[in-house]
Amino acid sequence: MFITLEGIEGAGKTTQIKEMVGFLENRGRSCTVTREPGGTAIGKKIRSILLDPECGEMHPLAELLLYNADRAQHVETLIKPALDAGKTVICDRFFDATTVYQGYARGLDIGLIMTLHQLVLGGLKPDMTILFDLPAETGLTRAWKAVRQGDRTNRETRFEEEKLEFHEQVRNGYLDMARQEPTRFRVIDARQDQKRVKEEILRILAI
Ligand code: TMP
Numbered sequence: 001m002f003i004t005l006e007g008i009e010g011a012g013k014t015t016q017i018k019e020m021v022g023f024l025e026n027r028g029r030s031c032t033v034t035r036e037p038g039g040t041a042i043g044k045k046i047r048s049i050l051l052d053p054e055c056g057e058m059h060p061l062a063e064l065l066l067y068n069a070d071r072a073q074h075v076e077t078l079i080k081p082a083l084d085a086g087k088t089v090i091c092d093r094f095f096d097a098t099t100v101y102q103g104y105a106r107g108l109d110i111g112l113i114m115t116l117h118q119l120v121l122g123g124l125k126p127d128m129t130i131l132f133d134l135p136a137e138t139g140l141t142r143a144w145k146a147v148r149q150g151d152r153t154n155r156e157t158r159f160e161e162e163k164l165e166f167h168e169q170v171r172n173g174y175l176d177m178a179r180q181e182p183t184r185f186r187v188i189d190a191r192q193d194q195k196r197v198k199e200e201i202l203r204i205l206a207i
Helices: 013-026 041-051 060-084 095-105 110-121 136-148 164-180 194-206
Strands: 002-007 031-035 088-092 128-133 185-189
Touching: 002 013, 002 095, 013 031, 013 088, 013 194, 031 060, 041 060, 060 088, 060 095, 060 110, 095 110, 095 164, 128 164, 128 194, 136 164, 164 185, 185 194
Parallel strands: 002 088, 002 128, 031 088, 128 185
Antiparallel strands: none
């Protein structure tokens, strides 16, 4: 089973992964936890370029291709082998992030993005995508607080530095995708406290 987590900055998805793994492993599933960008050794190097606030002048097409390079390495060397070995793979962000960040928010051609998805993923698609939804302003406030408190490195803030409007486009993009694929997407109200969010996720996973 392949589960992906999506949401804007500060949605709290990373915090919930440990609980999800505990729950699934108690039910006899062996989990592989990973993320994008940066799920592999090469991906970590790509991640440091993509999220570096000093790379502000990166061309949107270069950005799109770097996310896809990270994903190609990730899918071929980690995700597919783990799924083939019968593991449950939980991935913190995946291809939907490219559709909304580079497509809906950056404005790159959605047709081009779909072509790259096809090239990199072939027929691979998550079985379930949990979308952590909350207003962009709330998410950004949380994200910057995490940076100030040192819970998140200040060397990875290139997207946090985008305008509020960019993050609103990302949120709307995700909600649009969830409406288009209601069977794959589960939308969670991420404004709730962590305990409530956890309960909601575990209810979803129990099905
Ligand atoms: P995160 O690992 O802390 O979630 O940061 C990853 C950032 O990269 C986040 O701002 C979303 C962005 N991103 C894209 O723009 N496109 C993508 O395809 C992916 C996977 C992430």
